Amino acid sequence: MKLTRNFCIIAHIDHGKSTLADRLIQACGGITQREFHDQMLDSMDIERERGITIKSNTVTLSYAAKDGQTYQLNLIDTPGHVDFSHEVRRSLMAAEGALMVVDASQGVEAQTVANLYLALEYDLELLPVINKIDLPAADVERVREEIDADLGLDPFIAIPVSAKTGQGIEDVLEGIVSHLPPPQGDPDAPLKALIFDAFFDKYRGVILQCRIVDGTLKPKDTIHFMHADRDFGVDELGYNQFKLVPKKQLTAGEVGYIVAGVKSVQDIEIGDTITLADRPTATPIPGYQPARQVVFSSVYPMSTDEYQDLTKALEKLAINDAALTYEKDSSAALGFGFRCGFLGLLHLDVIQERLQREFDIGLVISAPSVKYKLQLKDGSTIDIDNPSNWPDPSTIDAASEPYIRAQILTPEEYVGPVMELCRDHRSESQTMNYLSAGRVEVVSEMPLGEVLFDFYGKLKMITRGYGSFDYVPIEYRKTDIVKVDILVNREPVDALAYLVHREKSRARALHYCEQLAEEIPRHQFKIPIQGAIGGTVIARSTIQAVRKDVTAKCYGGDISRKKKLLEKQKKGKAKMKQFGSVTIPQKAFISVLRAEKK
Template identity: 50%
Template sequence: MNNIRNFCIIAHIDHGKSTLADRLLEYTKTLEGKALTEQTLDNMDLERERGITIKSHAIQMNYEKNGQKYTLNLIDTPGHVDFSYEVSRSIAACEGALLIVDATQGIQAQTISNLYQAINHDLHIIPILNKMDLPNAMPEEVEDQIIELVGCDRSEIIHASGKTGLGVYDILDAIIERVPAPKGDGNAPLQCLIFDSVFNSFRGIIAYFKVVNGSISKGDLVKFVATGKEYYADEVGVLRLDLQPCEKLGAGNVGYIISGIKTSKEVKVGDTITHVKNPCSKAIEGFEEVKPMVFAGVYPIDAEDYEDLRASIEKLQLNDASLTFQPESSAALGFGFRCGFLGLLHMEIIQERLDREFDMNVITTVPNVPYKAYTKKDELVEVHMPSMLPEATLLDHVEEPYIRAQVITKTEYIGSIMTLCLGKRGELIKQNYLMGDRVEIEYDMPLAEIVFDFYDKLKSISRGYASFDYYPIGYRTSKLAKLDILLNSEPVDALSTLTHVDNAQTFGRKMCEKLQELIPRQQFDIAIQAAIGAKIVARETIKALRKDVTAKCYGGDISRKRKLLEKQKKGKKKMKQIGNVEVPQKAFLAVLKLD
């Protein structure tokens, strides 16, 4: 165990951690020649296209120093705020972390947030200044920021470049010298922490784990503590670029287990694996359940695809434990699922993956956050969709989730960022000048306000310089109204939203205008109305298309034309009674981008 090192990489999005991970794999000769590509560990097409890490990846490297052979287990982590759950799971399986900071940009919000998680888990931090080969690098300034944040010596900060390979050997030496070996008892009863799982269509579910105590061998009868299920370990092994089977895994090591598990509910990330014959006394603690921040309905375009969609979401959930779902039905869209996501980017990625990996075309409804509604009888109703809100006559008050938002930006953008936050009902908590021209602003804001477009607006206001991170701080009472959209006096439940009373009227008006542009014209008038309860707050009309029924009349008496027009009028009246309005998928998505 003294020669094992488990470490993860912490960084803000786009600070070059995937490139640096490539260099570590190259310099330890884990990958050579053709196997080494750009961003080797980002193996999803989506990750390559967008240049972001979505899924954390684990890989084992061997390295020799002073004649001693060491085993290094690297767990690469995402940098975007929406995938922070992946980061928390990786941190739980490590003893050390590489803190990578871009020498041209300095410390950003997500770096700080992930760093605090690592410190809470008692991980040893190795600070690294990346992208030192760039002409606009500012090593002294960024070193000062790191020292202020971590409290380390200047000599501990390693200068590196993922592109040129500068400082990679220093990093490998630092991992061996500074990161402590895993603590654990090889002779104690088996305890393994599951930190990830993937679905393989041939072999079932593969669980990735870290052996905390004891050892696991091929063929052992093991038990998953949380689900109480028992399996034979058909194959155990270590995670190289491909899975590499071995006979036995000892304490402190990271590996995988294949035991022919077919259903997703039987593997829970954060669960403990132990032996059936000699079980451990208690499960490993300190692993929290994921809390979705945004809820949206996901419906198949074709009602017959409902079961296929269920199977696809279940398989996706194995690769992405932060996705939650439950069945629901809607009058407009039929049967579908209410899915919980960590944020809008997460929702977008899931939708894209359903399309690419499972060929599922889906309609997504307007996303909303979970509210708590209290009735006059003091009953609590959890509201995940607007239709679940109790009647106004029974309702006492509604509470909405609040977050503490942390924005780090250049001083020149403070004014416009504050205006944006105040427009989103934010309350300024503190303003802290870090150094030079960088400032940290903290706001308490309703989660519902940042769900839609806050991140995009923040980036455009600050020309991409501001970084943003948030964490939930509980619920607060708020004045909320349910805004219904009616098409020809029929409510469309998929378009209704819960919004603050002050914003309801303007939001309703914008929504009606947008739908007027997007809904195609029919042979009859379509009235689009926004209503709060029985009160109509906005209205737009889509005028009817008119077929020229008098085209065949040339000359002759006017009464002939009048007769045809009267006949058409009667037909239109009848059509309006039985007319159904088709709402295109674009209309559901347009609501997100009203500004």
């Protein structure tokens, strides 16, 4: 155990975690040069293309240190985006130490601070690493000051590296061995192991990534999941070294994989504690938290023929992604689909792109919403995330929506626009902390629903890309939420209905009406498009009728003849409007949701 180090790499998004992991793998000879490619631990195409990590991954490396000993390093690469912080949390539970990567040009950012608090929560030893020192804008001394002032870590042990060029990688490996502690545990105690991740193999079922805390695990043992309350038999176990390397046993302090005939990720809970069925441990590992879905959206196939394909595609994605939830949904305009729960907007975006790319399915996605709590006049309480389930407003006594505590780090000159942006998004309280020269932290409490659409994009725009944003859910608070129906030719279109705060309802309704008026083709009769709360119309656009000039054949003559022809046309249009139906093209639904919200 003294020669083992379990550590993860944590940082703000795009600070070079995956590149640093690549260099550590190469320095330890974890893979041959012929098999090497960039972002070794990012297995999905979408991760490599966007340069983001979505799923944490692990690898076991051997390192011959300068003290003459050979150490076993268990490296866990984690995501940096706020949506996947539950992945980071589970990775931290499996490690004793962490490399805290800070960009030499950007400095300490919001997610860096958030990950620091997470690491301290699990009592991890932190080793700061200043990455990207090869950039022209790199300022290592300024970043050392920020590490001291903002993170409270020792700036003199921070190791300057360039993961791109490989400079300083040997120092990082020596730092891991000398600064990070070895695991503690008793190999003879009852088995206690943490399942911190899992992925699906179509031939072998779910392959569990686990960290053994106490005890020893061997093939043919029967394991018991303490939260899920299920038993499975172990078929194989071993180390992850880009391919699965079987071993005769996993003992306390080690990180490895288990194949136990689990058919789906839904059968178990990631973050669960496993123990032996015949010799169980007394208590599970503390700190377990289930993933919380905060954004809900309906997904429909572009063509109704693809409904079965969409069903199979969601099943396959959910096998690998336990955080994705879905249930059947239907719409009069779009047919059958699914109501899905996501961890955040990036998670929604990734799932949408994977459905389109991996399964070749055209999708229509409804406006994302959050979960509201309603107190009805009969004393009962219900949770609503779908506008189609919104009860009669006369039965609602009070409504509550989820609030978050947003933490925004920005250069000093952009504080004014950032605070104005927060106020525009119904921020209730704002406090400012001056962290270091020229850097300010703005802490604001605001509704989660306000952050869903364009907040992050606007923040990046007004801070010229230097602002960073992180949030934690805090509580539900009373609010004035209304359901806005969109009526096309006086018929409500259920797929376009949305829930919004009353003061924002007119601006959003006007935007919907204008977008639909541009996308719906003209018919033989006038089409009114209205946004309405109950029976009150709050916004309207009109699509003018395609009109034939019936008076063209009248040259000269009495005016009453022209009037008679126009009157006849008017009656025909009125009759057509009464019986005519409006077809809404699929691109109209997409334009409403994709276009810039006003």
